[in-house]
Amino acid sequence: xxxxxxxxxxxxxxxxxxxxxxxxxxxxxxxxxxxxxxxxxxxxxxxxxxxxxxxxxxxxxxxxxxxxxxxxxxxxxxxxxxxxxxxxxxxxxxxxxxxxxxxxxxxxxxxxxxxxxxxxxxxxxxxxxxxxxxxxxxxxxxxxxxxxxxxxxxxxxxxxxxxxxxxxxxxxxxxxxxxxxxxxxxxxxxxxxxxxxxxxxxx
Amino acid sequence: xxxxxxxxxxxxxxxxxxxxxxxxxxxxxxxxxxxxxxxxxxxxxxxxxxxxxxxxxxxxxxxxxx
Numbered sequence: 042x043x044x045x046x047x048x049x050x051x052x053x054x055x056x057x058x059x060x061x062x063x064x065x066x067x068x069x070x071x072x073x074x075x076x077x078x079x080x081x082x083x084x085x086x087x088x089x090x091x092x093x094x095x096x097x098x099x100x101x102x103x104x105x106x107x108x109x110x111x112x113x114x115x116x117x118x119x120x121x122x123x124x125x126x127x128x129x130x131x132x133x134x135x136x137x138x139x140x141x142x143x144x145x146x147x148x149x150x151x152x153x154x155x156x157x158x159x160x161x162x163x164x165x166x167x168x169x170x171x172x173x174x175x176x177x178x179x180x181x182x183x184x185x186x187x188x189x190x191x192x193x194x195x196x197x198x199x200x201x202x203x204x205x206x207x208x209x210x211x212x213x214x215x216x217x218x219x220x221x222x223x224x225x226x227x228x229x230x231x232x233x234x235x236x237x238x239x240x241x242x243x244x
Numbered sequence: 245x246x247x248x249x250x251x252x253x254x255x256x257x258x259x260x261x262x263x264x265x266x267x268x269x270x271x272x273x274x275x276x277x278x279x280x281x282x283x284x285x286x287x288x289x290x291x292x293x294x295x296x297x298x299x300x301x302x303x304x305x306x307x308x309x310x
Binding site for chain 2: 071159163186204
């Protein structure tokens, strides 16, 4: 079954991706959609962390369904990911992450996808990760609100830090599934490119 | 000369700190993260961390939303 599941994959990518572990910090609009893309692409193991539960207001952009409302996001997301690939290895942490505990949960990860909601949290996560794992990439989502302006979305990098989005404030513009999904998939695409080519020449 | 985000060139001044550079660039956002020569500078070090001539600096805005 597995060979058919991934038969349309990028040639040569599956062997590398099956051995990879990606941590996803936050399973909202960025994290849930990025996780789906990573599993469909053949990433072998995900570590998912989010303390929150699914609310109805999440469904306009996050990869959940009406019947998930009230469940912890990591539990609901894991069920969806296993319906895509029952063989995916998932580690679930329904916890609130802090600078002091990320090592406890993410030590095994090759790459971190930062998918928090608040900018302040994004900053401490990037700082803590970079201090503890200076050689491991962190892929940040920043600036995803509104509709349109597709060409303003980009990936900027410095060292092992990669920032996806338009880097603009815009909470008042609201959130749409299309633009949130674009940034989530930019993060997933960047993670896949780095797993296949760690030097990052093809991000 | 200091290169910012692979785009902007800022004249080097001896003793220039990360804070000085951010002020010169006119960054008003509080939610930023900064790298110097590809290494992250923690925000509590912005006032003391001095930038060398020829450094490559990255300034990223980490906006709310996820």
